[in-house]
Amino acid sequence: xxxxxxxxxxxxxxxxxxxxxxxxxxxxxxxxxxxxxxxxxxxxxxxxxxxxxxxxxxxxxxxxxxxxxxxxxxxxxxxxxxxxxxxxxxxxxxxxxxxxxxxxxxxxxxxxxxxxxxxxxxxxxxxxxxxxxxxxxxxxxxxxxxxxxxxxxxxxxxxxxxxxxxxxxxxxxxxxxxxxxxxxxxxxxxxxxxxxxxxxxxxxxxxxxxxxxxxxxxxxxxxxxxxxxxx
Amino acid sequence: xxxxxxxxxxxxxxxxxxxxxxxxxxxxxxxxxxxxxxxxxxxxxxxxxxxxxxxxxxxxxxxxxxxxxxxxxxxxxxxxxxxxxxxxxxxxxxxxxxxxxxxxxxxxxxxxxxxxxxxxxxxxxxxxxxxxxxxxxxxxxxxxxxxxxxxxxxxxxxxxxxxxxxxxxxxxxxxxxxxxxxxxxxxxxxxxxxxxxxxxxxxxxxxxxxxxxxxxxxxxxxxxxxxxxxx
Numbered sequence: 149x150x151x152x153x154x155x156x157x158x159x160x161x162x163x164x165x166x167x168x169x170x171x172x173x174x175x176x177x178x179x180x181x182x183x184x185x186x187x188x189x190x191x192x193x194x195x196x197x198x199x200x201x202x203x204x205x206x207x208x209x210x211x212x213x214x215x216x217x218x219x220x221x222x223x224x225x226x227x228x229x230x231x232x233x234x235x236x237x238x239x240x241x242x243x244x245x246x247x248x249x250x251x252x253x254x255x256x257x258x259x260x261x262x263x264x265x266x267x268x269x270x271x272x273x274x275x276x277x278x279x280x281x282x283x284x285x286x287x288x289x290x291x292x293x294x295x296x297x298x299x300x301x302x303x304x305x306x307x308x309x310x311x312x313x314x315x316x317x318x319x320x321x322x323x324x325x326x327x328x329x330x331x332x333x334x335x336x337x338x339x340x341x342x343x344x345x346x347x348x349x350x351x352x353x354x355x356x357x358x359x360x361x362x363x364x365x366x367x368x369x370x371x372x373x374x375x376x377x378x379x
Numbered sequence: 380x381x382x383x384x385x386x387x388x389x390x391x392x393x394x395x396x397x398x399x400x401x402x403x404x405x406x407x408x409x410x411x412x413x414x415x416x417x418x419x420x421x422x423x424x425x426x427x428x429x430x431x432x433x434x435x436x437x438x439x440x441x442x443x444x445x446x447x448x449x450x451x452x453x454x455x456x457x458x459x460x461x462x463x464x465x466x467x468x469x470x471x472x473x474x475x476x477x478x479x480x481x482x483x484x485x486x487x488x489x490x491x492x493x494x495x496x497x498x499x500x501x502x503x504x505x506x507x508x509x510x511x512x513x514x515x516x517x518x519x520x521x522x523x524x525x526x527x528x529x530x531x532x533x534x535x536x537x538x539x540x541x542x543x544x545x546x547x548x549x550x551x552x553x554x555x556x557x558x559x560x561x562x563x564x565x566x567x568x569x570x571x572x573x574x575x576x577x578x579x580x581x582x583x584x585x586x587x588x589x590x591x592x593x594x595x596x597x598x599x600x601x602x603x604x605x606x607x608x609x610x
Binding site for chain 1: 383384385386387388389390391392393394395406407409410411413414415417418419420422423424425426427428429430431432433434435436438439461499500502507508509510511513514515517518519521522523525526527532533535538548549550551554555557558572574575577579580581582583584585586587588590591592593594595596599602604605606
């Protein structure tokens with residue numbers, strides 16, 4: 149499949165998508181997405197990672213069930229910790245409540261998600277820089293998915309069950325799972341990508357300095373940083 | 380500036396570029412690149428990072444000089460460690476020797492690089508997953524640069540001088556520098572992105588399993604993984 153989506157437009161419109169139709173991801177699209185993902189850079193081009201793609205085999209189904217259980221438990225805890233049930237969260241029409249409803253639907257239907265990818269890395273440094281050899285590939289995967297009309301989101305659901313997933317999927321002990329990425333054909337409508345104003349995310353020449361060019365495009369919509377804590 | 384580059388084409392053709400003309404990066408392009416970078420996801424949309432863009436101020440020049448010194452020292456060591464001077468490296472027409480010459484030129488001219496970006500993050504987990512909130516933005520930055528006709532590369536040159544850079548650039552103590560990204564208008568010709576065959580980078584349903592769709596596009600050129608060790 150080809151796409152006519154412009155590169156800058158793809159970067160600006162790739163947002164977290166958590167509602168999917170039941171449509172499976174076509175094999176040709178899996179090939180296109182994973183090829184695009186693996187064009188991302190790694191330190192010294194070592195390519196010391198693997199994208200473990202969970203499709204429809206019995207072990208994939210079991211892995212999705214394990215991840216779904218974690219997702220539901222973690223989301224229940226996060227709702228309390230991050231104030232999703234209080235303040236405006238009590239009003240079902242509020243953005244907070246709609247975000248919560250979207251998350252609930254996401255975790256409730258985890259096992260039906262068409263595609264789950266576990267990017268795995270053999271770490272070399274035990275430091276932050278290891279991530280530079282795996283998360284660029286994750287981002288390429290999500291942008292390629294967007295270009296092909298899919299949507300996805302990068303999560304950390306694997307964290308508490310990393311050992312079980314290693315055993316189930318024969319992942320070597322010296323390999324870390326870096327993310328749990330879910331992908332599918334978007335269901336319903338999705339809003340724009342929203343961030344903080346560019347002046348808060350970009351500094352020029354020193355931490356607390358800026359420049360005249362640090363300006364969002366006209367019409368940019370903003371959001372607060374992080375989950376709702378108040379109101 | 381706009382671009383007509385197709386999204387999938389951009390992902391497939393964004394490679395490490397280390398030779399730049401002296402042309403500065405236009406302010407409008409800086410805005411476009413950093414806006415695109417900051418559309419990347421972060422955990423819970425916390426946006427707990429900042430892109431520190433080094434342009435032309437005196438502190439930027441001093442930071443580039445510090446980074447240049449590290450780059451030259453580290454490259455000298457890496458040439459020995461990674462066998463760049465032995466085997467085919469002795470033949471100046473070999474791919475290994477040409478890669479070495481390109482790296483030497485890169486580090487020798489570090490101070491003249493038009494744009495250096497230090498992506499900085501306030502870590503939350505002290506684990507690999509922190510990287511998921513900064514390296515996607517780095518990859519977006521590099522893809523946007525490519526879309527605008529620039530090229531760049533993500534490096535770890537800041538590593539040994541992180542403390543000096545913190546002091547020089549007023550970076551808070553609880554913030555980590557995640558990368559040193561250099562960007563400029565490419566000089567000369569550049570080859571294609573080359574990786575290992577897709578079958579080595581993608582697994583399906585379990586670590587050592589594959590599927591019929593795991594196939595590179597026709598004509599894909601491969602490379603070995605990592606720096607030259609032999610021949």
